[in-house]
């Protein structure tokens with residue numbers, strides 16, 4: 001072999017969130033001529049200050065996947081963090097490509113805009129062709145989504161979702177939705193009431209095997225000062241475990257998921273949520289099999305349609321919609337800041353050390369488990385972000401850092417678009433804001449809090465409430481002038497001038513000392 005001769009035909013790049021053996025990246029893979037490259041890069045954990053559980057999940061799942069490919073007889077070049085210490089994916093790719101001199105690189109389209117840019121740069125730098133293949137994990141391709149969106153300024157998930165139901169024949173009765181309705185949201189928004197959640201089935205426990213233990217020690221050593229704990233690490237790291245997680249959810253928690261999906265309770269970390277986002281996002285599970293399992297359980301066990309529809313809506317509707325929006329709106333979405341918010345993230349987002357019990361609970365379980373459910377993210381940590389005028393980019397970086405399921409394509413539109421209204425309502429009709437009364441209705445957090453949810457001003461005033469009213473006052477003209485938001489500010493008419501001034505003054509005081517709340 002001469003120095004310039006290729007040592008492999010195709011080098012298949014597999015990213016940390018592409019752990020699917022049926023991926024298009026392996027179409028035409030010839031073990032005799034081709035190889036797989038996987039890189040553990042340091043800056044994937046440091047470009048945002050990643051939770052230890054997030055890094056552990058990615059690295060452990062990657063190592064398990066590499067081992068499974070090797071068992072199939074594939075040649076896998078795996079660059080471990082503790083052996084190669086590649087600063088970035090690009091650095092690892094450069095080193096491997098230079099050593100292997102493949103004829104061509106093969107990759108499935110990356111989920112993350114930043115990684116796309118790195119891949120394009122690699123191709124240009126090394127003058128090598130990269131065959132980027134569509135990601136067939138998703139049920140709606142990027143082109144299909146772009147065609148659906150057309151040049152509409154405002155996009156609505158509900159209409160997209162109905163198309164997806166028709167197209168994929170999910171919960172359909174001929175041309176009509178089963179049960180005669182598309183949407184059961186009103187039935188799926190119950191709180192637990194004074195008695196609390198009662199018995200909630202536990203998610204399955206997964207063994208921490210030698211690979212995961214090894215990764216944990218690497219993470220504890222290399223990222224010692226990073227946030228979060230590994231004490232409760234229990235996320236599926238293989239497809240087999242992900243299938244167990246799916247089955248246990250369908251068997252045990254799906255029946256109660258629907259009505260209580262928005263409810264929160266002190267000390268209750270997972271509720272009846274599926275905990276499937278990590279397995280879906282790493283591609284250990286396919287959304288089609290998740291949806292089919294829920295629909296089959298509804299039919300076989302005569303489960304409540306509203307609850308099952310509520311779950312399928314999340315996977316077939318929101319997840320696919322969010323991914324479509326991400327590609328449509330990047331890179332602009334990253335810098336979107338409709339309200340021009342500039343405040344820094346309070347320090348207690350990293351410690352949970354705050355007097356606001358709702359934030360203490362949601363941030364606390366996030367640091368312990370890398371998990372909070374949708375309403376905790378949207379209507380507690382996210383809502384506080386918009387009311388406290390925190391920079392959307394700082395908030396988005398936090399979400400990307402602390403959740404085990406966080407990948408840019410799903411985190412950023414949810415944070416900037418849904419929680420913070422940073423894109424001015426591209427796919428939400430109005431900002432998701434409410435006073436402490438909402439938190440009180442949907443949880444028992446306010447019982448253990450030094451603030452009073454129904455108090456707008458004074459020493460016991462709830463920051464959610466004061467800042468909510470301040471937010472409405474501040475944006476009164478904008479909201480009143482738009483039919484979609486006019487209702488939000490109608491109640492301001494009930495406030496006296498004096499009360500408005502008190503809210504403004506107390507709100508300013510809170511904003512000036514966010515760390516002290």
Ligand SMILES: Cc1cc2nc3c(=O)[nH]c(=O)nc-3n(C[C@H](O)[C@H](O)[C@H](O)COP(=O)(O)OP(=O)(O)OC[C@H]3O[C@@H](n4cnc5c(N)ncnc54)[C@H](O)[C@@H]3O)c2cc1C
Pocket residue numbers: 261272273274275276277278280281311314315318319320322372373374375377378382399400403405406407410411412414415418419
């Ligand atoms: C500010 C903010 C940031 C978020 N960041 C992420 C993120 O980084 N990664 C992530 O996967 N989800 C994110 N979400 C969406 C949602 O909160 C999580 O998918 C969900 O909490 C994961 O827990 P689960 O698997 O138990 O979900 P369940 O409540 O059981 O829902 C079932 C599945 O539906 C999908 N899903 C539900 N809601 C959404 C949504 N809004 N967007 C996309 N998919 C959805 C997920 O795949 C989830 O596993 C974010 C939401 C908000 C408001």
Ligand code: SF4
Pocket residue numbers: 355356357358359435436437439440445446447449450451452453462463464465
């Ligand atoms: S009183 Fe306000 S700050 Fe305290 S838990 Fe309730 S909503 Fe949160």
